[in-house]
Amino acid sequence: MAVKKYQTHHGMHDLLPDEIATWQKLESIIHDVADRHHFKEIRTPILEPTELIARGIGQLTDIVSKEMFSFERGEDQYVLRPEGTAPVARAYVQHSLHQRGGSQKLFYIGPFFRAERPQKGRQRQFHQFGAELIGSPDPMADIEIISFMMDIYNEIGLTDTSLKLNSVGNPESRKQYKEALQDYFRPHLNEMSEISQNRFETNPMRILDSKEKEDQPIIENAPKIADYLTPESQAHFDKVQRYLDQLGIPYELDSRLVRGLDYYTETAFELISDQIGSQDALGGGGRYDLLIEEVGGPSTPAVGFACGIERLLLAAEAANLQLGTSAPLDVYIVTRGEKAREWALNNLSTFRSKRLRTTMNFDGKSMKAQMKDADRNAARYCVIVGDDELETDRFTLRDMSSSEEQPYTFEDLIHTVANSK
RNA sequence: GAGCCUGUAGCUCAGCUGGUUAGAGCGCCAGGUUGUGGCCCUGGAGGCCGUGGGUUCAACUCCCAUCAGGCUCCCCA
Structure with missing residues (x-):
């Protein structure tokens, strides 16, 4: 009887083991740069109250009016978060983070959901990292946000991008x-x-x-917005540009840059790549001085950015950047006979406790198949165990790159492999 | 949400204007080497040709629908 084959929903993808090294490397770079900038990670729920998102982002935006995955359960209305800023603003207010004094520097990384028609660089479940600096009206805060974002791309080596800058002014x-x-x-x-x-x-x-x-x-x-900015907005914008100049962060003014979410005020920016198709925004952000109040907090200025991980990876691929490679296996224990298999099972932990990546064959296959498996997994060494080895207590160590084999006592063998890293 | 293009083995693809048992390379499994990988040789498994209808004596090849992917629009990360 043929059983139905299930597949992921439209626009939602599995990340297979082959890609994980790249993702983990990217995530570690993000954490590392965040750490240097002293932004602290915040993790908020995937589901948020629908009303929070609608109010925060704006009822008339495309995201809220037609792109939300939402459902009801009892009295409550849930939505899969379509972006990260409103949830962070909610958390800031809910936990009265403003009472902690000073401004809060927060970053996040995780999945987001929008029910758009998928295409290259646009999925229904996608991943973003972003940061929010909440509590400062100063243009230097804008710079801290922009430089954090740019540092991540620089760290990755993705420099073929352009930063667009504009001001959308105050209300x-x-x-x-x-x-x-x-x-x-x-x-x-x-x-x-x-x-x-x-x-x-x-x-x-x-x-x-x-x-x-x-x-x-x-x-x-x-008409250009620049001609309508209040003196305060103009002064803010001028400072942002001056500071960017001083830091040597290149940017282009773009009077037509208008960001899609209602909460933006003053500074708006976008990081563009011309290598990833028509969905060309790697990331974007700006100031949102009204949002915290909009979601029930005290009037609090803030600035932030968000970037798409899948788009970053597309750009990295286009630039031929190799982000991560999966770690090679240190030891593969090749066995012959049931006794040897038991020996292997009992001794795996000895290797592993020395921080050696170690495995054996769990299918009971021939030695040849085991060697092949070891090769496929890029093992540095094979430890070969059969009746001879068990009788003499000398175990054969095969160096897979040179094909040299030598007998060792178990103790010496562990020592040799552990010291070869 | 709109328009256009695509959909054949795990992967990349071939299959002329519809015509008998659907192919290649890579990958996978086994043997050549009854204790050994990468190269080579031999053999094998694996596809109801995305799915469902229709036209036809006959469809992987034509038509419709649907699902999925791509490009553009829209929008945005």
Whole structure:
């Protein structure tokens, strides 16, 4: 009887052992850079209250309006988190982290979920790492966030990227700018794409993001947010640029950079790669001075970033960067006969307690098959055990790269292998 | 959510305008070497040709639907 074969849901992938070394290496780099910057890891639940996400990210955003995996259980509404900032903001408020004094430097890494149509660099379950610096309005905080992000890419050796920078201002300047944009677009509306027409009322700034051909010449001459920034916003933005210059972090100003989530204020940035297809944002972030208050906390300025791990790995692959390799096996115990197998089983722990990666064959196969298995696993040594060895108490050690074999007492053998690392 | 392209062994792919038992390389298993890997030789296993319908005397080859992947749009990490 044929049993149904199950497979992962659309846009969700298994990570097989072959890829794990790369992921673990990347994760260790992220932890290492975070440690040097003294960002502390925070782990929040995968499921969050739907309302938190809706309020935090914005009811009208695509993420909330059509891309959430959500369900009800009893009275409660759950959502698989689509991003990391709102949950961290929630945790900050829930545990009154502001009472600890100073600003909080937090980072996270983990899976996120959005019900979009999958394509290259876009999955329904994907992984992000990100950081939040909560409690400081100072442009230096923006720099700390950006430099943390850039340091990770530099550490990996991924330097063929470009950092786009803009300011979306504070609520007052944005309100004025929106009006100016609407005044500008209004007479051109009927020449513009349907998408842009729809956004005219709800979110005219998003029109600037449009890739529709017919919109381009009109967007070209649209008013720029830079002309509408309040003196405070302008001063903040100027400082961010000055500090980046001083640190030698290259960036490009992009007056059309508008980020998709409602909570952004002031500084907005995105890290772009032209090597990974049309989903070209490796990461992005900015300031969100209103979010903490929006989710029930005290008015608290904050800035953060988030980056996609799968996209980073695509870029690394395109750049021919080899991130991690799986560790070779130190010892493979090859046996002949049932007594020898028992000996192997009983002595595996001796090797392992010396921190030697050790295994044996668990299928009861021929010596030839065992040797082949050892070779496949890139074993450095084989320990060969049969009746002869058990009788004489001398065990054969085969160096797999030179094919040399020598008999050793068990003690000497352990010693020799342990010292060869 | 929209448009277009693709889907043949574990992997990468071949299979002419529909026509008898569907192929290759790599990988896997075994033997050549009854105590030994990598090279070589020999043999073998493994595919109801993504799935479900339809057209036809006949479909891996044509049509429809569906699922999955890719590209673009949308959006974003």
